[in-house]
Structures are given as C-alpha cells and as structure tokens.
Amino acid sequence: IDQAGEGVLGFITNHSYLDNPTFRGMRESLMNSFDEIYLLDLHGNSLKKEKCPDGSKDENVFDIRQGTAIALFIKRRDLSASNAQAGRNSENGKKVFYSELWGMRKGMGKGKYDWLINNDITTTKWQKIAPKSEFYLFVPRDEKLLELYEGSPKITDIFPVNSVGIVTARDKFVIDADKKALKRRIRMFCDEKIPDEFIGEPYKLKDKSNWNLRTAREKVRNDKDWENSFAQILYRPFDVKWIFYHGTLVERPRRNVMRHMVQENLGFIMPKRVETKIPWSHVFCANVLVEHVTVSLKTIDYLFPLYLYPDLDKNDLFSHLKESKEKKPNISEKIFSALSETYKTKPSPEEIFYYIYAVFYSNTYRTKYAEFLKTDFPRVPFTKDKHLFKKLAEYGKRLADLHLMRSPGLDSPVIKFQGTGDKRVDKIKHDKEGERIYINKDQYFEGLEENIWQYRIGGYQVCNKWLKDRKGRILSLDDVKHYCKVATAIKHTINIQKSIDEIYNEVEKQLIPEFCRRSE
Numbered sequence: 001i002d003q004a005g006e007g008v009l010g011f012i013t014n015h016s017y018l019d020n021p022t023f024r025g026m027r028e029s030l031m032n033s034f035d036e037i038y039l040l041d042l043h044g045n046s047l048k049k050e051k052c053p054d055g056s057k058d059e060n061v062f063d064i065r066q067g068t069a070i071a072l073f074i075k076r077r078d079l080s081a082s083n084a085q086a087g088r089n090s091e092n093g094k095k096v097f098y099s100e101l102w103g104m105r106k107g108m109g110k111g112k113y114d115w116l117i118n119n120d121i122t123t124t125k126w127q128k129i130a131p132k133s134e135f136y137l138f139v140p141r142d143e144k145l146l147e148l149y150e151g152s153p154k155i156t157d158i159f160p161v162n163s164v165g166i167v168t169a170r171d172k173f174v175i176d177a178d179k180k181a182l183k184r185r186i187r188m189f190c191d192e193k194i195p196d197e198f199i200g201e202p203y204k205l206k207d208k209s210n211w212n213l214r215t216a217r218e219k220v221r222n223d224k225d226w227e228n229s230f231a232q233i234l235y236r237p238f239d240v241k242w243i244f245y246h247g248t249l250v251e252r253p254r255r256n257v258m259r260h261m262v263q264e265n266l267g268f269i270m271p272k273r274v275e276t277k278i279p280w281s282h283v284f285c286a287n288v289l290v291e292h293v294t295v296s297l298k299t300i301d302y303l304f305p306l307y308l309y310p311d312l313d314k315n316d317l318f319s320h321l322k323e324s325k326e327k328k329p330n331i332s333e334k335i336f337s338a339l340s341e342t343y344k345t346k347p348s349p350e351e352i353f354y355y356i357y358a359v360f361y362s363n364t365y366r367t368k369y370a371e372f373l374k375t376d377f378p379r380v381p382f383t384k385d386k387h388l389f390k391k392l393a394e395y396g397k398r399l400a401d402l403h404l405m406r407s408p409g410l411d412s413p414v415i416k417f418q419g420t421g422d423k424r425v426d427k428i429k430h431d432k433e434g435e436r437i438y439i440n441k442d443q444y445f446e447g448l449e450e451n452i453w454q455y456r457i458g459g460y461q462v463c464n465k466w467l468k469d470r471k472g473r474i475l476s477l478d479d480v481k482h483y484c485k486v487a488t489a490i491k492h493t494i495n496i497q498k499s500i501d502e503i504y505n506e507v508e509k510q511l512i513p514e515f516c517r518r519s520e
Contacts, residue, residue: 002033006077009034015041015069018138021273021375027136031094036074038121039138041100042112043067048277052102059105061112072121097126098140135375142371149372152379152511153335155268158356159304161330163257165269165292166233168243168250173203175291179230179242186244190221211251219248231262233289234269237457238405238486239466240288252292260305261289263327266353266400268304270360271296271458272377280373282458283360285400297459302377305330306353342512343386347393354396355389356380361399361497362504384510388503395500402489402496405482413484414452414491419443423475428467439467439475448487455490463487 001007017023018041030037043050044060045067052058061068104111129140156162168174176182188194199205200213207213220226226246233243247253261267269290270283275298284295290303307327329336329349340346347355359365359380366373383389401407419442426440430453437453438444453463466486470479 001073001075006075008075009073010071012042012068012070015043015045015067018069019375020275021135024135027131027138028133030073031096031131031136034073034075035094036072036076037094037096037138038072038074038124038126039096039098040070040124041067041098041139042069043100043102044112048275050277057104058102059112061105061116096129096131096138098129098138099124099126137375145368146372148508149369149379152381154379155270155304155356155377158332158335158352158380159268159306159330160332161257161260161308162302162304163254165290165294165301165303166243166245166250166254166258167252167292170203170205170249170251173205174244174246174249175233175235175241177241182230182242182244183227186220186226189217190226192217192221216248220246223248231289233291234284234286234294235291236294236465236469237284237460237462238403238482238489239469243289245289254303257303257305258289259311260307260309260330261286261303263309264307265309265327266306266350268353268357269294269301270304270378271299271301273299274374275299276459278456278459280366280370281456282373283357283378284457285357285403287404293459295458295460301458306349338512339382339389342382342384343389345386347389350397351390351393354393354400355382356396357399358392358396358500359504359507361396361493362500363497364501364504381508382512383507384512385506388506388510391503392500392507395496399493399496402492405485405489407489407492409492410485410488413481413488414449415445415447415484415487417443417480417484418446423480425467425470425473425475428464428471430464437463437467445483445487449491451494452487452490455494462490 001009017026018039042061043058044062046060046065048067050058050067060066101112101115105113107114127140129138130143131137173185174182176185189199196213196217199217205213223229223246229244229246231243231245232240233245235241243250245253247255265287267286267290268283269286274280274282274296282295282301286294286303290301292300294301306329308330309327331349331352335352336346339352360378365381369378372379383392398407402409418436421440421442423443424440427438429438430436431438431444432450432453434446435448435450436444436446437448448463453461455462463483463486466483475483
C-alpha cells in the first residue's frame with residue numbers, strides 16, 4: 001500500500017497492540033503509513049479478566065482467551081500527498097477513530113455477533129482520538145488530565161540511578177528463608193567429593209550455553225571468601241529471605257545498583273508498566289537486596305536506592321566491611337534546588353523519599369491516574385505547601401516503618417493463631433464470616449478482617465501469597481509471629497492510606513509549577 005500510494009487494509013487480530021507500550025513503534029509506523037484509522041475493540045480478554053463497564057460478563061467473539069479488535073486502515077493518494085508536502089509527521093494530519101464492543105457473543109439481538117452483522121463503518125459510533133508521542137496509544141485518554149499528570153517529574157527524573165531487580169535463574173538453589181539450610185547447600189556445592197549429578201538433579205541445575213555446573217562448582221570452591229557472599233533479599237512483599245549472592249550462581253546480580261543496598265539504605269520497588277487489569281498498587285520499599293518480581297507478577301520491578309555508596313572494590317560486593325566512606329543521595333540536584341527554593345529550606349533525602357511514598361500510597365492518586373500508571377513509571381506531584389509536604393512525609397515514614405517491619409505499632413498484633421497441631425500449612429481456607437484463615441483443618445489465624453485478607457501489593461494478595469509460598473512446610477513460632485505482624489502492618493497501612501486521602505486533594509491545588517521542566 002505504501003508503494004502504491006493508496007489502499008485499504010482491514011483485519012481482525014489480537015487487540016494488545018492498541019495500548020501495550022511495547023507496540024508504540026508499530027502504532028507510530030501505522031500512523032505514518034495511513035491517513036485514516038478505524039479501530040473497533042471487541043475486548044473479550046480473559047487473560048486480563050475483562051468485564052463490561054457495568055461489571056457484567058464480557059465474552060470473546062472467538063474460542064480464545066486473548067482479546068481481539070477489528071482495524072481498518074485507509075491511505076488516500078490525495079491526502080498522503082498533501083501531508084507529505086506540508087511535512088506533517090505521524091501526529092498531524094491523520095485521523096484516528098475508536099469504538100468498542102462489550103458483552104456476550106449472543107443474546108436476544110444484543111450480542112456481539114448480532115451487532116457486528118447489523119453494523120458497518122458508517123453506523124458505528126466512532127470517537128476521534130489523538131495519539132501522541134511517546135506511546136501513540138490507540139485508545140481514548142483524558143488529555144487534560146494527562147497534561148496535568150505530565151507536569152510532574154517522573155520517578156526516574158528524581159532518582160537517576162536505578163536498575164531492574166536481581167535474576168538468579170536458580171531461585172530454589174540460591175535463595176532460602178533459612179540461612180543455615182542455604183549455607184549447608186552451598187557447602188555441598190563446594191564439596192568435590194559429591195558428584196555433580198547429586199547436586200544438579202535435585203535442584204535442576206542444568207548446563208546452559210553460558211553456564212556449566214562443574215565449572216561453577218570449581219569457581220565457588222576456589223573462592224576463599226565465598227562464605228561472605230550471603231545477604232538478605234526481599235523476595236516478595238513482607239518476605240525477606242537469604243541469598244547466596246555470588247556471580248557464579250546468580251545470573252544477573254545487578255551489582256552496579258544492588259551494591260548500595262548491602263549497606264544502610266532505603267529503596268523504592270516498582271515496575272515501569274503494568275499489564276494486568278488489577279488497580280495500580282505496584283510500589284513497596286526495601287532496605288535489602290531486591291528480586292526482579294518482588295511486587296509485580298507479570299512485569300519486571302526496578303529498584304531506586306535512596307543513597308549511593310562509593311565503589312571501593314568492583315570485584316568485592318562486601319568491600320564496605322573493610323572501609324567506610326561517605327554516602328550521597330541518589331536525588332537529582334535540580335529536584336533538591338526546586339524544593340529548597342519553594343520551602344526556603346532544604347528537605348532531607350529521607351523526607352523526599354517518605355513524601356513520595358505517601359503519594360504513591362494515596363488511593364486518590366492511584367485512581368485518578370490509573371490509566372497513565374499502567375504505561376510508564378509514576379510521576380510525583382510536589383505540593384508548594386511546606387507543611388503539607390512534611391505531613392505527607394510523616395505518613396510516608398509510618399508506612400515505610402510498617403513495611404520494613406520496624407514499627408512499634410506491630411507489637412500489638414490484630415490477629416492471633418489458634419488451634420492445636422504441628423502448624424503445617426496444608427489446605428489454606430478463608431472463612432470470611434468467622435474472619436479466620438485456616439492453614440490446616442485444625443489450626444487457623446483468627447481476627448483477619450476481609451479487607452486485610454484481600455489487600456494487594458502489586459500482583460500479590462499479600463496474606464494469601466505468604467502462606468501459599470509455605471505450603472507443605474511447618475511454621476515456626478517466628479513464622480507465626482511474623483504473619484501476625486504482616487496482617488497488623490496491612491491494617492495500619494489501610495488506615496494511613498485513608499488519612500493520606502483526606503489531604504491529598506490539597507496537594508494538587510497548589511503544585512510547584514514547571515517542575516517537570518526543571519527536573520529535565
């Protein structure tokens with residue numbers, strides 16, 4: 001069609017290209033090639049658990065799980081020539097129209113099949129949209145709200161040093177809740193008397209193009225300091241484990257950024273985008289190493305450390321044990337400058353960190369900017385009001401202390417463990433009316449309110465996930481105490497979120513102007 005200079009293309013296909021950030025280049029290319037684009041989203045995506053706007057069931061037009069869309073692309077010789085002559089790019093001189101179809105396949109003249117049979121391009125109610133850089137989304141957006149949102153700096157503008165989380169490719173071998181068990185495993189790995197198959201088969205340590213079991217065992221065995229390679233890692237929300245953090249066994253250690261987390265530090269964890277339909281709640285904090293899907297189930301998480309430490313020895317992760325050096329904030333100087341100018345005093349790095357954490361935990365913020373939070377890193381609206389800034393920073397600190405399990409409020413748990421038995425996690429059963437979570441037929445946690453049980457951080461239903469990851473195991477007394485503290489932390493988190501929402505609207509009434517421009 002490009003060669004002919006005119007033509008029409010029509011097809012029905014997977015609808016993910018309409019709004020998935022990965023396909024932004026494809027969307028831009030289509031806008032460059034065609035003068036008019038008509039997009040009819042048929043939805044029906046069971047992978048994303050799509051439902052109709054009224055909450056009723058939505059069905060696919062085919063027997064597949066992936067949603068679909070009909071697209072019509074039109075290239076007119078006269079329009080294309082005039083656009084080219086005027087030097088118009090993909091955002092100008094092009095017309096893009098969108099419509100959507102929800103509901104059941106069939107249904108007394110109201111199903112998708114009936115609608116498609118009885119309608120065509122002329123009878124469809126089209127909505128004109130204006131896809132713009134950088135994502136060129138083929139779905140409607142609130143442009144005024146987007147303009148307001150994009151007036152605030154992105155988290156990557158504020159914390160320039162960041163990285164995706166650690167990928168071990170061997171979680172079951174190099175990560176364990178029990179440090180002693182992990183050490184025993186690594187000692188066996190180093191023991192040359194034990195055959196390779198005795199180590200490799202139980203843990204599925206298979207040779208790959210870039211990794212060989214025998215060679216790896218020799219490297220660790222010859223490392224005289226391998227016993228100093230154990231560190232804590234936040235594996236899932238409220239679930240800190242131990243990792244054998246050695247480059248021979250960890251496929252992608254992300255050392256350049258993760259090394260800052262083996263010393264006293266704080267860090268945000270969040271993904272760049274979210275590909276599920278669940279509401280955005282994809283942020284948590286850590287003071288240890290971070291795994292690559294700590295909060296996200298289907299996308300990769302990034303770590304944003306608050307402080308940066310000097311790299312004393314690029315070959316030694318734990319070189320900080322040998323010498324102490326001054327740390328510096330991982331916060332843009334332009335951000336510091338703008339805040340200091342506005343508040344007439346320089347806020348501490350921790351205050352900025354906690355303020356941002358409070359904003360990200362505002363349900364008002366999450367709901368208002370839901371469609372934008374799915375496609376890119378979140379942005380931070382900074383208030384001009386110094387007292388409001390400090391108030392939110394206080395809330396953020398309380399949240400962080402809860403999430404790092406260091407809040408004194410956790411000493412009075414809101415649930416308790418009941419029943420007799422061996423504390424083995426067998427069949428997890430939720431008794432909504434009795435506010436109980438059974439781990440087996442005789443033992444349960446009591447007092448777990450529904451909103452605590454359902455609470456999600458990113459892709460995980462926290463209380464359920466923690467127990468599922470321990471299925472078949474016998475809980476220790478420390479495990480029981482920890483789970484009670486997790487439930488308590490969530491209850492307090494919910495209450496603090498309500499307090500944040502009571503004042504969040506005041507934040508956006510008096511934003512620091514031109515902040516995004518300053519931070520670039």
